[in-house]
Amino acid sequence: MPVEIGRDGGLARIRFDNPATLNALSPEERAELAGQFAALRHDDAVRAVLLAGAGTAFCSGADVGRMGENDLPAARTRMQRGVHPLVTNLSAIEKPVISAVRGVAAGIGWGMALASDFVIASENARFSFVFVKRGLVPDGGALYLLTRHIGTMRAKEIVYTGRTVPAAEALELGLVTRVVPDDELENATAELAASMAEGPTRALGFAKRLFANATGPGLEQYLELEALMQPQLNQSDDYREGVAAFREKRPPRFIGR
Numbered sequence: 001m002p003v004e005i006g007r008d009g010g011l012a013r014i015r016f017d018n019p020a021t022l023n024a025l026s027p028e029e030r031a032e033l034a035g036q037f038a039a040l041r042h043d044d045a046v047r048a049v050l051l052a053g054a055g056t057a058f059c060s061g062a063d064v065g066r067m068g069e070n071d072l073p074a075a076r077t078r079m080q081r082g083v084h085p086l087v088t089n090l091s092a093i094e095k096p097v098i099s100a101v102r103g104v105a106a107g108i109g110w111g112m113a114l115a116s117d118f119v120i121a122s123e124n125a126r127f128s129f130v131f132v133k134r135g136l137v138p139d140g141g142a143l144y145l146l147t148r149h150i151g152t153m154r155a156k157e158i159v160y161t162g163r164t165v166p167a168a169e170a171l172e173l174g175l176v177t178r179v180v181p182d183d184e185l186e187n188a189t190a191e192l193a194a195s196m197a198e199g200p201t202r203a204l205g206f207a208k209r210l211f212a213n214a215t216g217p218g219l220e221q222y223l224e225l226e227a228l229m230q231p232q233l234n235q236s237d238d239y240r241e242g243v244a245a246f247r248e249k250r251p252p253r254f255i256g257r
């Protein structure tokens with residue numbers, strides 16, 4: 001199973017486990033994960049959640065090998081049923097969620113980390129919204145979350161270039177909670193997760209809901225707009241080229257439509 005679920009007292013652990021693709025997620029795995037997030041939300045025995053990746057990466061986002069084209073209605077349905085529940089169900093877990101990021105966190109992989117309450121990164125962690133390189137906009141609420149964390153000006157530079165943000169810069173920007181040496185990542189996150197799992201779960205959950213409503217309109221409203229745009233890009237020549245370029249291991253040659 002490429003997504004592993006484990007329990008340790010009040011702590012639920014989720015591990016993305018497909019190291020050959022840097023833990024990319026297929027559509028089926030995204031659906032499975034969204035279901036797991038919904039279950040964790042309603043499980044009173046769960047008091048904190050830890051997300052991590054197997055091997056050298058956190059998660060490289062959607063499996064590009066599985067990225068194809070859909071007609072407009074199908075692409076919209078896929079966004080609303082297959083991508084958005086991942087981030088809405090994760091954000092709706094009213095318990096502390098901790099992401100332990102080693103190596104790559106890209107695309108929806110970074111989106112899930114951004115939707116967490118704590119991001120503990122190892123010194124080799126690197127974050128990127130590669131969407132622009134595939135001719136797409138960031139989805140799963142990534143742009144919304146990034147803007148809330150660092151403001152529009154800095155978010156635009158990261159989104160428009162699709163560049164990689166190394167751990168040290170992510171810390172400076174306020175995109176991660178802490179950076180630790182690689183060999184301390186497990187201990188640092190286990191300690192934090194254990195203390196959160198022993199916390200006043202209800203108060204922490206309410207604080208989380210207040211944070212979600214502290215600035216601007218809600219994530220769900222934003223996602224409606226996203227679901228109008230990404231399906232249109234899914235039909236474009238530049239999307240086709242972006243996916244082909246990744247598969248053929250060459251830079252994309254975009255034509256602007």
Ligand SMILES: CC(C)(COP(=O)(O)OP(=O)(O)OC[C@H]1O[C@@H](n2cnc3c(N)ncnc32)[C@H](O)[C@@H]1OP(=O)(O)O)[C@@H](O)C(=O)NCCC(=O)NCCSC(=O)/C=C1/CC=CC=CO1
Pocket residue numbers: 020021022024060061062063064065067083104106107108109128130131134136139246
């Ligand atoms: C920048 C990278 C993340 C890391 O680069 P690097 O460290 O040089 O590692 P690579 O050599 O490129 O990768 C090692 C192997 O893993 C395979 N791989 C990596 N990422 C993926 C992936 N996402 N899907 C499938 N396979 C992947 C890679 O091919 C290598 O395998 P081989 O050794 O056999 O060749 C870089 O890897 C990279 O850019 N990866 C792709 C990132 C990406 O485009 N993610 C998807 C973004 S879109 C998204 O997340 C979500 C959605 C939701 C659904 C629908 C539509 C859009 O978006």
